[in-house]
Amino acid sequence: MTLLTVENLKTYFHTDFGLVKAVDGVSYEINEGEIVGIVGESGCGKSVTQLSTLQLITSPPGMIEDGKVIFDGRNLLDYPANGPEMRSIRGGKIAMIFQEPMTSLNPTLSVFQQISEMLSLHLQMDKETQRKRAIELLTQVGIPDAKRRIDDYPHQFSGGMRQRVMIAMALSCNPKLLIADEPTTAVDVTTQAQLLLLMQNLVRQYHTSLIIVTHNLGVVARYAQRIYVMYAGRIVESGSCDDIFNQPKHPYTIGLLKCVPRLDEEEDRRLVPIEGLPPNLINMPPTCAFLPRCPYKIDRCREEPWPALKPVGNQQVACYVDTKLTVQ
Amino acid sequence: MVTYIIRRLIQAVFILLILTFIVFGAVRLLPGDPLLMFLNATDIEALSPEALDQARHELGLDRNLVVQYGIWLGDILQGDWGKSLHFKNANVLQMIGQRMPVTIHLGVLAFFFSSVIGITLGVIAAVRRGRWADTVATLLANTAITIPIFWLGIIMMLVFSVELEWLPVAGYTPINEDFWLSTRKLIMPVICLMIGSLGAVARLTRTSMLEVIRQDYIRTAWSKGLRERAIVIKHALKNSLIPVITVMGLQVRFIFGGAVLVEKVFAIPGMGRLMVEAVDGSDYPVIQGAVLVIGIIVVLTNLIVDISYGWFDPRVRYE
Ligand SMILES: Nc1ncnc2c1ncn2[C@@H]1O[C@H](COP(=O)(O)OP(=O)(O)OP(=O)(O)O)[C@@H](O)[C@H]1O
Ligand SMILES: [Mg+2]
Numbered sequence: 001m002t003l004l005t006v007e008n009l010k011t012y013f014h015t016d017f018g019l020v021k022a023v024d025g026v027s028y029e030i031n032e033g034e035i036v037g038i039v040g041e042s043g044c045g046k047s048v049t050q051l052s053t054l055q056l057i058t059s060p061p062g063m064i065e066d067g068k069v070i071f072d073g074r075n076l077l078d079y080p081a082n083g084p085e086m087r088s089i090r091g092g093k094i095a096m097i098f099q100e101p102m103t104s105l106n107p108t109l110s111v112f113q114q115i116s117e118m119l120s121l122h123l124q125m126d127k128e129t130q131r132k133r134a135i136e137l138l139t140q141v142g143i144p145d146a147k148r149r150i151d152d153y154p155h156q157f158s159g160g161m162r163q164r165v166m167i168a169m170a171l172s173c174n175p176k177l178l179i180a181d182e183p184t185t186a187v188d189v190t191t192q193a194q195l196l197l198l199m200q201n202l203v204r205q206y207h208t209s210l211i212i213v214t215h216n217l218g219v220v221a222r223y224a225q226r227i228y229v230m231y232a233g234r235i236v237e238s239g240s241c242d243d244i245f246n247q248p249k250h251p252y253t254i255g256l257l258k259c260v261p262r263l264d265e266e267e268d269r270r271l272v273p274i275e276g277l278p279p280n281l282i283n284m285p286p287t288c289a290f291l292p293r294c295p296y297k298i299d300r301c302r303e304e305p306w307p308a309l310k311p312v313g314n315q316q317v318a319c320y321v322d323t324k325l326t327v328q
Numbered sequence: 329m330v331t332y333i334i335r336r337l338i339q340a341v342f343i344l345l346i347l348t349f350i351v352f353g354a355v356r357l358l359p360g361d362p363l364l365m366f367l368n369a370t371d372i373e374a375l376s377p378e379a380l381d382q383a384r385h386e387l388g389l390d391r392n393l394v395v396q397y398g399i400w401l402g403d404i405l406q407g408d409w410g411k412s413l414h415f416k417n418a419n420v421l422q423m424i425g426q427r428m429p430v431t432i433h434l435g436v437l438a439f440f441f442s443s444v445i446g447i448t449l450g451v452i453a454a455v456r457r458g459r460w461a462d463t464v465a466t467l468l469a470n471t472a473i474t475i476p477i478f479w480l481g482i483i484m485m486l487v488f489s490v491e492l493e494w495l496p497v498a499g500y501t502p503i504n505e506d507f508w509l510s511t512r513k514l515i516m517p518v519i520c521l522m523i524g525s526l527g528a529v530a531r532l533t534r535t536s537m538l539e540v541i542r543q544d545y546i547r548t549a550w551s552k553g554l555r556e557r558a559i560v561i562k563h564a565l566k567n568s569l570i571p572v573i574t575v576m577g578l579q580v581r582f583i584f585g586g587a588v589l590v591e592k593v594f595a596i597p598g599m600g601r602l603m604v605e606a607v608d609g610s611d612y613p614v615i616q617g618a619v620l621v622i623g624i625i626v627v628l629t630n631l632i633v634d635i636s637y638g639w640f641d642p643r644v645r646y647e
Contacts, residue, residue: 051547058542087553087554090552092553095552098548108566153643
């Protein structure tokens, strides 16, 4: 069963320097109980995409120009941004975990205050039940001595612990979908693995769907069933995790994989970063945005507009070149 | 926390010692001989220079500055604040005791309303940034900051008292004598006294709020499904007020300063008026006593402000 379908989403920022097409026709979907990865370099529009589905874009300068976000058979973009329908979805049905654990929790409110306000808002729990539930949640995400620590403030926790609090908060109202926007970027590698495993276990237990947003393909490899690769505001390739890892088709995905260390490989392989920088999203040319960095480029790429996604095998790829036939 | 307060109180004692000593010296540099105030003209003519010196000596005015200060301080500590030179034999502590409640009445009202109205205006301006409510609130705040108190007082008097006859022109009635009359008399003075603080608080609240509402944790609050009102009041306001508290602490000083002017314009018998009269009359004991009391109040409010940070911002540690 499909839980969320995003169709042709376009979110632009009208800035003083020009129009930033941060999300430019993105489509994806996620099924119930599924874990999906969205991968791309910094600035390619991953966060803006996710914020747009919950209409959390600050406007001005941001503007959702087009598209549909179908959840439970309803198009969420039909609802006013901060109206009652949107508010009951946020936190209640779709919850988010953000990139920065250090700044995403309110420094002046205790952990209990921050969790309990969701419990009373979406589940109408009384104070006593809220407390019990909050302690239960914190214990579940692995905060030792949760009963005592529940009245502590965010600054009394480490980065990894704060992210655990965020996870507890996000899952507090049993949402159907959890969106984790680079949940582990700011923590060390060990903590990163622990947090990912924790999230995987929890979403399995509650049958919650999970979107993991990351710039690190390695992070999603173990957990995601399907992957969407994003570049400059668009999806350039999508497919099952295995397919993407074993037979990447888009030159950008191939490039991304070259910079991921793999444990399952016998021989030594050099990690190669993709050359050049991601494009500035202001006033983009109509041609493929990856063109300047692409080692596979052909004449057609310079002449025709950015190609649409089309099926190649089991994957969807937006490229004119059949990368498998091209010898590098 | 307790050790912090004790340390701050010890600091406060030193601050007050330095303050009173500077004032003690400064008043003696003022033009005017206190003796001439103490004795009336006929006395002076009748007295020989020796007798004048004798009077000077009896008042202790011929001694070394440090010795005089030491004597004054010793007396204060024993509860003897001295006698006014100007109003013969009036007890300084009693004079202050009569005038202080008037200024505190005026000042508390001014402080309360400037804070409440200033913060409200600032919040509205920030939340409705760039829209008409922001424009209006910002315009009001900027006008409030720049308006001259003296001019505002006189204009209000002309309009509301003389022309419209809505409010009494001037004067003061204690609150327990006639609440309604007392309040009506204080409306214009309070507006004059608070207007500048109100503008400063409003502008700072707006700036601070704008900074806070683009923080990550506000986005988190939105993602939880909270209403805008809950986000502003519960998540943004407390954080935004942290810098505003500092300024509110400073306002206590400006309120005493402003009281000098406002009490003069509206003929209110408060500390401001007392100070002006005392300076005019080189009334050393009164000036010194008044400065000491105001100093104590300012130092204590600063301490209260610093302690209240802990409530607004749990990251603050008192060591
Ligand atoms: N408020 C804004 N005003 C103008 N441009 C913005 C704004 N927010 C985002 N953008 C632009 O949108 C683009 C996408 O940003 P987004 O935050 O979605 O990137 P990201 O893929 O999440 O990157 P990261 O990995 O760094 O989080 C960026 O180029 C950014 O400059
Ligand atoms: Mg991001």
